[in-house]
Amino acid sequence: MSVAMQSGTPALLDDVVEAVASWQQEGAPVQVHPGDLGWNWGFGSEALAREVRLWRRGGTILAAGMVDAKDGLIRMAIAPSVDSDEAFARQLLADLADPGRGVLPADGGVVEARFGAAFRDLLHRSGWVADEPWTPLRRELTDPVEDCGLRIEVLDADHVDERILQDRVAVGRASFPNSTFSSQRWRAMAASSAYRRARCLVAYDEDGAAVAATTVWSAGPGRPGLIEPLGAHPDHRGRGHGRAITLAAVAALQQMGSSSATVCTPSSNVAGVAAYISAGFEKLSAVTDFRRLA
Structure with missing residues (x-):
């Protein structure tokens, strides 16, 4: 055939x-x-x-x-x-x-x-x-996930708080150079079938500042879930917020029934790899793309 x-x-x-x-x-x-x-x-x-x-x-x-x-x-x-x-x-x-x-x-x-x-x-x-x-990095979700130590607010397709949405956008744009993330883009994403099994998380410190954010994606119960993207606000880095939002992401995927939490980052992102390992992820063997020579 x-x-x-x-x-x-x-x-x-x-x-x-x-x-x-x-x-x-x-x-x-x-x-x-x-x-x-x-x-x-x-x-x-x-x-x-x-x-x-x-x-x-x-x-x-x-x-x-x-x-x-x-x-x-x-x-x-x-x-x-x-x-x-x-x-x-x-x-x-x-x-x-x-x-x-x-x-x-x-x-x-x-x-x-x-x-x-x-x-x-x-x-x-x-x-x-x-x-x-x-x-690639992976964390099994069979054991309880430790508390991340920060207040976490959630945005899913059915519960949209405008203040939290604005914080999600602000942290996303600050975390990634040249980001064009916006409320409009979030709404388009949240209206998709893929987002029916997803949610955004925003972490707040003790002063109420939005310090980190991520989006977690389930593929359905019993299947690996994905963290993409994840970032800490540059004005608040060096205080463990990257590890905290990672733990919150892992806990959210566990609650959604995922079998594991997965992520893949450029090997050159040494700090990012270390942050995931500190949150209980196992570093797997590096993989490469395939390039056709011109």
């Missing part, structure tokens, strides 16, 4: 989210998560749909990708059922390698594929080389 690539449409996004959620498996490599789709949904369903590519066989979605045209990158999620499927891997690579398919540029391109043994092996054998290293 043939494999067909399809560009995303707003009407398809809910199906893509559910497919990607179903592929999240405990103990498997960290790959594109419903939370990655949900975060990008903040730019609008039309914009997200333009980024999405999916591959079907017999009507079933077996792979999905998010294209970043500016960086010549596609981030992949692959169904466990085709992990070792060489025929599927060959068609996937043929679509990515052909610039006429409109996925990657002719003069290079980067593939983030952390799952899919046959596909990763084929990339290696086809001359794609290792790119920037990333460090």
